[in-house]
Amino acid sequence: MTFEWLKRYMPDGLYGRAALILVLPVVTLQLVVSVVFIQRHFEGVxxxxxxxxxxxxxxVLDPEWDDDARLAERLSLDFLPTSAAQVPEAHIRRWYDFSGIVVIRTLDQHVVGFQRAHLVDDWTVHIWVQRGNEPVQMIEFNRKRASASNPHQLLVNMVVFGALMTLIAYLYLRNQLRPIKRLAKASEAFGRGRHVAYSPSGAIEVRAAGHAFLDMRARIERQIEQRTMMLSGISHDLRTPLTRLRLSVSMLDDTEREPLERDIDDMQKLIDAFLDFARGNADSAQPEPTDMPGFAQEIVDDCARAGVPVSLVDVDGAGQVTLRQTALRRALENLIGNAERYGTHCEVSVALTEKSLRIRVEDDGPGIAAGQRGAALRPFVRLDPARNQDSGTGVGLGLAIAADIARGHGGVLRLGVSETLGGLRADIVIAR
Ligand SMILES: Nc1ncnc2c1ncn2[C@@H]1O[C@H](COP(=O)(O)OP(=O)(O)OP(=O)(O)O)[C@@H](O)[C@H]1O
Ligand SMILES: [Mg+2]
Structure with missing residues (x-):
């Protein structure tokens, strides 16, 4: 038997679930106890x-007794003056006086000539009795003699204390959940490439998770730093001998010089690409609020000015998104650069919703086959050598850098087929 269907009715949040786990047994227990106790105990008594x-x-009313008045006094039963007209139409009791029902029922069963009862309050009971042709009698006695005490007090107590305990549990639980929420927030921010100050607190288990998170974050940051340092170190160190080489080559005569210079240019480009990749998200320190279609428009305009056949065709929604501008600009320029290199025409569109930002770059080139998209995103991977033969020297880093930057914003780079142009469709999707 599975409880899948039950999941639909379960609260989503940890607080709701914890409250349910606490409240459900308590309420059930209270209900069972009150039903059993009130029904059995109070009714019987x-x-x-x-x-x-x-x-x-x-x-007292038995005609065999002569001195009714004295006996009544002894038994604390007061006979009050009354008349047939004063007998109420129906029994009277307060709606919440549940033991009153039992009192009236029992009186009706056992008092000879019983007519009506009026349970005035917690202390007084009036009943009217008429036997045969005798006049109506009205008798008053203390309510405490007819029922133990009022069970509704028990109900009121239960509800009031139940509410009080729930409130205390709520406050306590909220404090317990706060450290978990802080941890979630810190991890989420780190996933989006932001470093938020965090110190573990709360219950032992939460603190342990917090420390584990801090260790992990420190290790990842160290690794990123090392990667950046290593790659930029290599790239930087290669530049000096390259410059020397260029100088020596310039001394040669033209026929020998040109192919060598081309090679040196290619190497220079390669090194620049390495540097870009190494920098990744690292260079522009903190993300800043960015005005959205405006920023994309700026990049497209810059590319168009540089002679790239690109235009911003569709904009949906507007607003501020927190972004690393330099990094995102590089990612988009890589995608647009690819579109230009592998196609002839490029279209950019922006869709901004409450939850996410999507920037789409489409072209009319050959696209990338579904099976090769994963590979194309890996660093230093260039597909289909025939396609790339006359497309200059790429390193195979453009898509890897763009994917890295999207990930650094807590998003993804998705590749697909352009519906309008037929070439590659590259989407950068970032959660807001
Ligand atoms: N718009 C596109 N249309 C068709 N194929 C593409 C497109 N963009 C990328 N590709 C394929 O994916 C491969 C990887 O692209 P990527 O941008 O990472 O490297 P690159 O463009 O070859 O070199 P560079 O590092 O200069 O960008 C490319 O070699 C190319 O085969
Ligand atoms: Mg490229």
Whole structure:
């Protein structure tokens, strides 16, 4: 038997679930106890007590006794003046006086000639009795003699203390959940490439998770730093001998010089690409609020000015998004650069919703086959050598850098087929 269907009705949040785990057994227990206790105990006791007072009333009203008044006084039963007209139409009790129901029922069963009862308050009971042709009698006695105490007090106590305990549990639980929320927030921010100050607190388990998170974050940051340092170190160190080489080559005569210079240019480009990749998200320190279609428009305009056949065709929604501008600009320029290199025409569109930002770059080139998209995103991977033969020297880093930057914003780079142009469709999707 599975409980899949039950999941739909379960609260999503940890607080809701914890509250349910706490409240459900308590409420069930209270209900069971109150039903059993009130029903069995109070009803039984009330019935016994009322039967006793009924017996006393019967005794006083018994015609065999002469001195009714003295006996009534002894038994604390007050006979009050009344008339047939004063007998109420129906029994009277307060709606929440549940033991009153039992009192009236028992009186009706046991008092001879019983007519009506009026349970005035917690202390007084009036009943009217008429036997045969005798005049109506009105008898007053203390309510405490007919039922133990009022069970509704128990109900009120239960509800009030139940509410009080729930409130205390709520406050306590909220404090317990706060450290978990802080940890979630810190991890989420780190996933989006932001470093948020965080110190573990709360219950032992939460603190342990917090420390584990801090260790992990420190290790990842160290690794990123090392990667950046290593790659930029290599790239930087290669530049000096390259410059020397260029100088020596310039001394040669033209026929020998040109191919060598081309090679040196290619190497220079390669090194620049390495540097770019190494920098990744690292260079522009903190993300800043960025005005959205405006920023994309700027990049597209810059590219168009540089002679790239690109245009911003579709904009949906507007607003501020927190972004690393330099990094995102590089990612988009890589995608647009690819579109230009592998196609002839490029279209950019922006869709901004409450939850996410999507920047789409489409072209009319050959696209990338579904099976090769994963590979194309890996660093230093260039697909299909034939396609790349006359497309200059790429390193195979453009898509890897763009994917890295998207990930650094807590998003993804998705590749697909352009519906309008037929070439590659590259989407950078970032959660807001
Ligand atoms: N718009 C596109 N249309 C068709 N194929 C593409 C497109 N963009 C990328 N590719 C393929 O994916 C491979 C990887 O692209 P990537 O941008 O990472 O490297 P690159 O463009 O070859 O070199 P560079 O590092 O200069 O960008 C490319 O070699 C190319 O085969
Ligand atoms: Mg490229």
């Amino acid at each position: 009330t019935e016994q007590m009322t039967r006793e007072i009924a017996r006393q009333i019967n005794t």
